[in-house]
Amino acid sequence: MGPGLTGYIVRRLLWAVPVLFVISVVVFSMMRLAPGDPVDAILGQRYTEEQAAVLKAKYGYDKPLPVQYVKYMANLAHGDLGVSTRHRDFTASDVIWPKLWVSTQLGAIALLIVFGLGIPVGVYAAMARGTFVDPLTISFWLAIEAVPVFVLTTIASWLFALKLGIVDLGYRGVWSPNMIVPILVMSLPGVAGVARFMRASVIGVLGDDYIRTARAKGLKERTVVITHITRNAMLPMITVIGLSLPGITAGSIFVETGFGIPGIARESLAAALAPDYDVVLALVLFGAALFVMANVAIDVMYGFIDPRVRVGAGRG
């Protein structure tokens, strides 16, 4: 790692700070200025002015918004995400972290399936270009993508639980075989996007000189496809993989509500509806931070792989 690359990484990280700052200010003001009131959420419909005043003073809602923001950020730096109004006596961190872990495990497995299936399907379709196999393969996955997740949930649980009787639908932990159905429902619709992207990328590579060279020197078609075509076509996939990484923590609202999985997406829905102000705020900020970090990571990875990127950035 040369000095150029270190400087590049530092610059990218510094750039992420203002973006995160703006996001946090916008979301914070949105949550505080939104119609409704955390005091209503905690006390219910009937309360006296004194009770409200005590609560407002306790949580600092009576202070001006910038003061509240600074205090919130100071607490955040200590890992204090605020209090949950939906779950009495729980802090927002107590509510969020265990559920986030459940969703992240499921999301990671689903993501592996999405790319594990999508990349070969894309390469296959691209190599079959010019025949009817190509549009047929892509259309098949597009059709699955078009089925709403909540319809797929019903169909999959009917098929696997009622018809075939392989699993039942209760939640018994992330690693129980019951999770096969929700993981399938989460991952299958994503295959089309990856496959299409991979197909376009492969087709872009196909015409390059080194592919012709590889074929000309008599390499087996298998070797050409795997080590020459696929490897080079994977380069643009870094962005897609990187951008989808934050998504694995988000969980899927429809799958988690449909299969009763105690994950973060179900909590997000309940928190947004309640509304559970600090929990929603923490979730949005967490998601935004992950997204920004993923973007930085992608840029840095490109900097590693492709020297032209960091030279250009150094000049600019």
Next chain:
Amino acid sequence: MGLSTRAFELVPGVASDLLTAEQFGGEHLANAELGSPKRFRTMRELLRKKVAVLAMCYLAIFYFCGLAAPLIAPYGLNEQELTVEARRQPPSSEHIFGTDQLGRDLFTRVLYSARTTIIFTIIIFVTGGVFLGLGLGLLSGYKGGWIDTVIMRVGEVLSGMPTLLLMLAITASFRGRINTWSFWLEDHTFLGDDSRTLVKFGIIAIATVPFAWLGSTRIVRSQVLAIREQAYITAAESMGAGTPRILFRHVLPGVMPLFLVGLSSGMAGIAGAEVALSFLGLGIDEPAASFGSLIASVSGSRNLNDYPHMLIAGAGPVVLFLFSWNLLGDSLVDVFDRRQNTR
């Protein structure tokens, strides 16, 4: 998770990335020596065209049925028969899609749901697509400077936020005011009973629009940046044409094709957002009709086992609708690629 629910979360950033990548791939098509026999190529093109034609046919039927719903519908929207025999009827000559759990004609519900989908997509098309997407894209591409910086930075901040969660938070926080707003509308306008549904449309539109313009804006901006350098723009400028004239007479025609291609690939996502919100009970709900609430009322594996016609009739039309838009967008990108290359 982001990927699996792609059609149901608006992820315009990712969608536009995919689109540009496909064009990127397309640029190489012209010099790609694939050695595929000509007849396969024509066959493939034929198949592709057929797929596009089929998709367009279905979309035409869908739009016609939706817009003419009150004329076609054999029963009233909320006309019901609440006897045990009249509920959950399988398809028959009287009710071609059967009836739902409240003894209402499913075909009628589907027609009105299609109308809801159409109204919503048009609202977003006009506000998020044309007004914000095209307008801001033209502005930021042509003007450049700080305007460009502000627009693109706002877009960056918005695309960094968890879309679905924010949409939920926005709809949820506004829904508390539904009564206040719809009563006001009822009292002060001619809308009467429709005002409640109108307010709900407004709420989901407010929740969707902030995230619906990013993709189009990026596409339009990059097109404008390329067109701005053309000699005929310099010529028009030197002849003293004003900014609006240059934008609408000279830049816009060049931008339109790709803008429409981008929008058509995003259409399924926009329609899907309404269906998803309504499914969660946050969008258009009963007594008004929406595919989301319709599907919510017929889902569940027991339901599917005992009354399969209800899920097929309720979900089938909208799944085909989303699928058709995806296919159409896809073939449009393809056709556009080819045209770009032969030019």
